[in-house]
Amino acid sequence: MKVDVQALGTFNELAHEGAEQATRSLAQMTGIDGNVDVTRISLVDRADLGEELGDEQFVGVRFEFEGALSGETVLVFAEGATDEIVDALGHHADEAMARSSVEEIGNIMMSGFIDGWADHLDATIDHTPPDYIEREGSAILPEAPTEGGHQQLFVFRSEIEWVGEPIDFFIYMLPEYDPMTELMADHADPGADAIPIEKLEVFNRMTREGTETAAENVEMMTGIETAAEVTQISFVPIEDVPKQVGNDTVVGTVVEFTGLPSGYLLVLFDEASAMTVAEALMPMEPKGEGLTERHESAIEELGNIMTSGFVDGWANVLQQSVDHTPPRLVHDMGGAIIDPLAAQLGQEQRHAFIIDSRMQTDEIDFECEIHALPNGEQLREALDQLVVDRADQTEADVEQHF
Amino acid sequence: MKVYDGSQAEGASDAPAERVKVGIAEWEVTTDGAVLTTSGLGSCIGVALYDTATGTSGLVHVMLPTAEGRENGNPAKFSDTGTELLLEEMGEAGADLGSVEAKIAGGSDMLDFSEGGSGIGVRNVEVVRETLAAHDVPIVAEDVGGDHGRSLRLEAETGDLVVKSANEGSATL
Numbered sequence: 001m002k003v004d005v006q007a008l009g010t011f012n013e014l015a016h017e018g019a020e021q022a023t024r025s026l027a028q029m030t031g032i033d034g035n036v037d038v039t040r041i042s043l044v045d046r047a048d049l050g051e052e053l054g055d056e057q058f059v060g061v062r063f064e065f066e067g068a069l070s071g072e073t074v075l076v077f078a079e080g081a082t083d084e085i086v087d088a089l090g091h092h093a094d095e096a097m098a099r100s101s102v103e104e105i106g107n108i109m110m111s112g113f114i115d116g117w118a119d120h121l122d123a124t125i126d127h128t129p130p131d132y133i134e135r136e137g138s139a140i141l142p143e144a145p146t147e148g149g150h151q152q153l154f155v156f157r158s159e160i161e162w163v164g165e166p167i168d169f170f171i172y173m174l175p176e177y178d179p180m181t182e183l184m185a186d187h188a189d190p191g192a193d194a195i196p197i198e199k200l201e202v203f204n205r206m207t208r209e210g211t212e213t214a215a216e217n218v219e220m221m222t223g224i225e226t227a228a229e230v231t232q233i234s235f236v237p238i239e240d241v242p243k244q245v246g247n248d249t250v251v252g253t254v255v256e257f258t259g260l261p262s263g264y265l266l267v268l269f270d271e272a273s274a275m276t277v278a279e280a281l282m283p284m285e286p287k288g289e290g291l292t293e294r295h296e297s298a299i300e301e302l303g304n305i306m307t308s309g310f311v312d313g314w315a316n317v318l319q320q321s322v323d324h325t326p327p328r329l330v331h332d333m334g335g336a337i338i339d340p341l342a343a344q345l346g347q348e349q350r351h352a353f354i355i356d357s358r359m360q361t362d363e364i365d366f367e368c369e370i371h372a373l374p375n376g377e378q379l380r381e382a383l384d385q386l387v388v389d390r391a392d393q394t395e396a397d398v399e400q401h402f
Numbered sequence: 403m404k405v406y407d408g409s410q411a412e413g414a415s416d417a418p419a420e421r422v423k424v425g426i427a428e429w430e431v432t433t434d435g436a437v438l439t440t441s442g443l444g445s446c447i448g449v450a451l452y453d454t455a456t457g458t459s460g461l462v463h464v465m466l467p468t469a470e471g472r473e474n475g476n477p478a479k480f481s482d483t484g485t486e487l488l489l490e491e492m493g494e495a496g497a498d499l500g501s502v503e504a505k506i507a508g509g510s511d512m513l514d515f516s517e518g519g520s521g522i523g524v525r526n527v528e529v530v531r532e533t534l535a536a537h538d539v540p541i542v543a544e545d546v547g548g549d550h551g552r553s554l555r556l557e558a559e560t561g562d563l564v565v566k567s568a569n570e571g572s573a574t575l
Contacts, residue, residue, distance in 0.1 A: 164421075239465055240426070242426060242442050243425070247441045254513055264515075328513065333442050333551040335441060336552065337444060337551065339442060339444030339551075340445035340514060340523065341513060342465075347466065
């Protein structure tokens with residue numbers, strides 16, 4: 001099964017349009033004004049599904065759907081938002097009303113979402129009545145589809161901002177793998193160069209290996225034991241790339257890597273983590289307040305080591321060298337750091353793959369994100385050259401790491 | 403994207419101005435003094451327009467210099483078509499284009515890995531300048547270039563553009 005990049009773009013737009021439709025329905029029926037912030041398609045390891053939801057309490061409305069696409073979809077929001085929703089609908093807040101208000105919103109939005117898909121696919125998609133749930137973290141999401149025994153899953157995720165309220169809605173859609181990939185193959189341009197889906201999965205595993213190596217390097221240098229947490233490859237319109245990073249101030253390094261594929265690699269720490277990890281590298285307590293130059297140079301050194309580890313992981317699998325520029329130290333708003341890099345790629349492509357990894361440790365306050373932005377066409381070529389038994393080799397390597 | 407005309411805020415004149423986020427490759431126009439914000443400008447540019455006659459204000463967050471040679475893209479993504487689109491929408495919302503002034507910020511040269519030639523930030527600034535000049539819109543204030551990111555807040559009540567950077571505090575244009 002192959003999927004071309006254009007088909008991924010089409011499906012991203014479909015999901016986005018579905019979320020827009022859901023938001024319009026919401027505004028018409030309730031007067032709640034929403035704005036679809038980001039829609040992304042990710043290929044996620046089944047064990048990592050919904051990790052970004054942390055351990056917060058969520059309320060959700062789930063539906064099963066069947067037809068041109070099959071699977072489950074859920075509207076999710078933070079538990080605390082229920083009161084605002086009840087209020088916006090003009091109801092009195094009691095438990096039964098909270099539940100029926102949420103179901104009402106869920107029904108309105110998700111019918112819009114699924115109808116949006118069906119319209120664009122010119123096909124019928126039926127859905128079940130809503131199922132109201134309250135769960136913690138990733139448990140709010142449906143069980144990952146088990147058909148076909150695939151280790152990696154496609155996840156569509158849209159983030160909708162409630163204008164004027166500090167509340168976000170999320171729509172997750174987990175389609176069954178085989179019908180989804182068949183539909184994508186149907187929408188592929190037969191003349192275009194396509195990526196075999198299995199190889200995208202391999203690329204995810206490569207990234208995991210890269211992150212593991214980077215984490216080992218951190219441990220060797222600082223003695224801080226870290227765990228590589230999430231690795232996913234997402235596909236978004238180029239203008240949505242900066243939204244994947246957010247706008248908090250971060251510290252880290254950026255390199256351009258060359259070879260096949262070329263692109264950019266960012267190692268970013270939030271300011272508190274940067275302080276912690278930099279001080280672990282210093283022989284004595286630094287003088288001065290906040291993040292000093294000595295902190296920054298420690299981060300630069302660490303970024304370099306992590307980048308090498310990450311890139312080596314890729315090079316091993318691709319069996320060719322991947323070079324990179326010396327790291328540039330960055331200390332700025334996250335979005336502003338990645339924006340020029342996305343723009344660079346945006347000169348030639350409308351969508352981008354972004355690879356996100358995170359490592360963290362329970363011991364101390366430490367979290368680090370690694371983002372890679374490969375050139376899309378070159379990523380396709382690199383995957384094309386990857387022979388499958390080498391991919392198996394990667395799998396074996398990953399097992400050894402665990 | 404929509405035009406905020408105050409229809410939802412009737413009788414609420416004492417309430418704080420509505421804040422409206424403008425994402426990358428998005429625009430907003432307001433006629434009721436809302437606060438338009440956009441964040442994380444690196445090489446991107448925020449073009450803020452203010453009609454001194456009617457108070458109509460608009461903000462667009464553009465990413466790439468020119469739409470030339472591209473098919474069916476989003477016009478708000480590019481410096482040339484994005485600036486033109488915002489002018490057009492300001493006119494639709496009742497602005498008198500003869501009294502519109504521009505303030506621009508962004509176009510930083512940070513993380514420019516390109517070898518030779520101008521970086522995207524520099525070219526974005528050039529194209530925005532050219533486009534505004536072609537429509538006789540004066541740039542009355544600017545904070546462009548450098549090697550840091552910016553976030554913007556356009557206070558449509560006054561036309562003030564507040565530029566914030568991560569390390570260098572904020573300034574009002």
